[in-house]
Each structure stands twice: as C-alpha cells, then as structure tokens.
Amino acid sequence: MCLWVPEVTVVKRDGSREPFIYEKVVVSCLKAGATLEAARRIATKVLARLIAEDRKEVAAKELTRWILGMLREENEEWYRNWVVFDRAVKRRKTEEELKQREERG
Template sequence: MAKLVNVIKATGEIEPFSEEKVISSLVKAGASLEVAREIVAKVKPHLYQNIPTFEIYSTVMGLLKRRQRGVAEKYNLKKAIMDLGPTGFPFEKFVAEVLKRLGHREVATNQIIQGKCVAHEVDIVAKNKERYMIECKFHAIPGGRTDIKVALYTYARFLDIKHQGFDMPWLITNTKVTSEVKAYALCVGMRVTAWDYPEGEGLNEMIDKSGLYPVTASTRLSEKEKKQLVEKGIVFIKDI
C-alpha cells in the first residue's frame, strides 16, 4: 500500500496529496486527461512528507510548459493575478476590461462619488441590468481569504451612495471568501465574485469567458519583463 503523503497549503493547513485534484485542475485549464495523468506520474516521485503545495505547483508548471504552453498560461492564472500587485490598481484595470468584454456598459474606474455623509472613491462603476458599485479587493499573497470586514464596509459604502443611482454593491476579489461573507451577502443582497465562487461564475470563469489573460500569465516573459510591463500599465497578454 502506498504511503500517504501530506501537503502544506499556502494557508498553513495540512491535507493529503490528491492526484485527482491535480488532474482536475489541469483538465480544467485545458490539458487532455492523458497529459494530466502523465504529469502527475512524473510529479509523484518528487513528493515528500509535508511538501509545500507551491513546490508541487512549480513542478507541474515546468512539465506543462514543455507539453502545452498555452494551457500553462491558464493553469498559471491564480498566481498571475496575484503577480499584478503589490498595489490593487492593475487588478482594478484588469477587472474593468473583463467586465467590458462581458457586455457591461458605462464601465469606469476610480470614481469619486459624493455620499450622504462623505465622498467615496469607488473602484469600478459598471452597468448591466443594474448599476453596480464595485469594490475590488486584491490580495498579493497566496493563502489569504476575503473576510467579513470587507463585506461590511463594502455594503456600508453602498448605503451612503445608493441615492446616486446605484442598484447593487458588488464585491470582486482574487481570493476565496469566508462562509460569513457568503451568508452576509446573501442576506443583504450584495453580489460577490471570488475565486471559484459562485460555482461556475467565479472570477476565474469570468476571465476564461472574456478571453482576456494577464500579462503576468505569460510563459514566454521573464519575471522582470512582466513587472516592467505592469509598471507601464500594460496588464493584458493581448497588448504585448
């Protein structure tokens, strides 16, 4: 019987290594089942007890780049979004363009809106059927989650500027959200888009549907080149 190998996630949690999880993530990114199984077979000999998940990810990425470079860019998406940091401004620009591509109108970033009590800088304003006040919560460090404090202040800001023609608050984040955030948003009627949430409609799915990928996902550029492009305001692969 094969020995159980545990992995340490970015959150510090320990869980058993799952071949199925790696295969599923590869297939979801566009790899064939055959290639996914082949990669996992090559990764397994390098596993050791309490191996950090980022080491597994690095090994998988290296193998995937050699087999299917285009798929590697999609598989690299979560890290690529985090690499748009350290500030949240490139992320806001990225999300705004994704929303435009998906059919939202009147999309504008960094708008100063006068509330009943104070003025607010709104990350993104966008209109579809409803006019949204969008709060972009960016995390540059793996393992983080967007918690209830962010949901609370997002909704409080919405209440202060609602009279300016806004129909709904929308929290968009590049990480997962806590169960409290989900419950609170459902209770007050706030839209939330996070990584893999809602199911089938998460930020990663939105990006895939838009066909817009961050320049930091490129497998052809060095880390230095990616950083220089982001600093120049170039955040999409299509623009290089």
C-alpha cells in the same frame, strides 16, 4: 485505475494541511486545458518525484512549481491558462512568485 499513493501531506499557503491527492493534480491540469492523457502523465510524474524523494510533506507552492513546469513543457497555452486562472479567480500572482523563488535560488 488503482494507484498506490504514499501518505504525503500538502502544506497549503495558509498553513493548513491536507493529504496529497493524485486526482486533484489531474483535475487541475484538465482545468488548465490539458488532455486527460497529459494530465495523468503530469500527475504520475509528480507522484514519482514525491516517492523518489521519500517526501512526507510538500509545500503547495512547490507542487505548483513542479506542475507548471511540466505543463509548460507539454503546452505553453496550458501553462498560461493556469497562470491566468490563478490571477483572475484566486487572486494569486503565481508567475511572479515563481520568478522570485528562482531569483533567490
């Protein structure tokens, strides 16, 4: 599949920057348990949002929030798998971070 991806920079949690890579979204969703079809659908929605908003950069946390919301809509278990992985392997409290952000508005 050939896909045009605009130049969007992802600002990671540590402040470093890297280009947005469509395939990384797909792989992350697959690791959470999503089917290939669902993973591609989610990655395409993320890409479409970046294009629609004419984004030149996006925070990794914001991308995570978008992806997790889409995973949850598709399958609650995939969402849970991502959250558990983040806590166990990456030592992140992703779900708590998302709730705090929602509370702040």
